[in-house]
Amino acid sequence: MASFGEETKTSPDAEHVERKCGLDMSYVKSINGILKAKQIGWSLLAFTLACIEGSGISIVFFIIATLCGWTTTFVIWFMFxxxxxxxxxxxxxxxxxxxVSLAACVLYVCIGIPVIxxxxxxxxxxxxVFGFIAAFSYGIGFWxxxxxxxxxxxVEV
Incomplete structure (x- = not known):
């Protein structure tokens, strides 16, 4: 029985992946996993700063956009x-x-301009500014x- 935090073993016929806390650490440490984590972080930071201010119609749309981007990115990161x-x-x-990467990139730029x-x-x-950094990160994520x-x-065809 593996203790908490150790690598768990899979059956010989199953795909061998390193798992910690139920997550595939090879994906979490990959470029895509790190990029998704950065997108989540930048979006959360932009969302938090926008929520602190919270006045004006453009900032309200910015809050909605960053919350949607953060949520969908987190769901996709968790699924992978x-x-x-x-x-x-x-x-x-x-x-x-x-x-999601394309939509978030475009949306963050379009809604970030009125806010700035x-x-x-x-x-x-x-x-x-953090929204634009997140948009840049989403652009790389789109590629x-x-x-x-x-x-x-x-591969499938």
Whole structure:
């Protein structure tokens, strides 16, 4: 019996992955896993700063956009890191990652511009800057997801 925090062994015929706390550590430590974690962090930071300010219609839309981006990115990260995407087959998770990354990148840039040019407020500017950093991270994530999606579709055909 493995103690908490140690690598668990799988059966010989099953796929061998290093698991800690139920997560596939090879995905968590991969470029895509680290990139998703950074997207979650930047989005959460932008969301928190926007919630502290919370005044104005543009900041309210920014709060909604960052919350949606953070939530969907966390769900996708969890699905890949726990290998649940193999059990939930009705959704193409690679395509979902591609669409979420593109939508979040575009949405963060479009909604970040009104926030940064709104009446001077240091927290609004900081939230928008972190939103732009998250948008850049989502842009890189879009490229990675596109490459993964294309390689995944060629393998299946």
């Amino acid at each position: 890191s726990s290998h649940t995407y193999k059990k939930v087959t009705r959704i193409n998770w690679f395509l979902a990652d591609l669409v 040019i709104s009446p001077f407020c240091p927290l609004c500017i900081a939230a928008a 990675q997801a596109y490459r993964t999606y294309r390689s995944q579709t060629y």
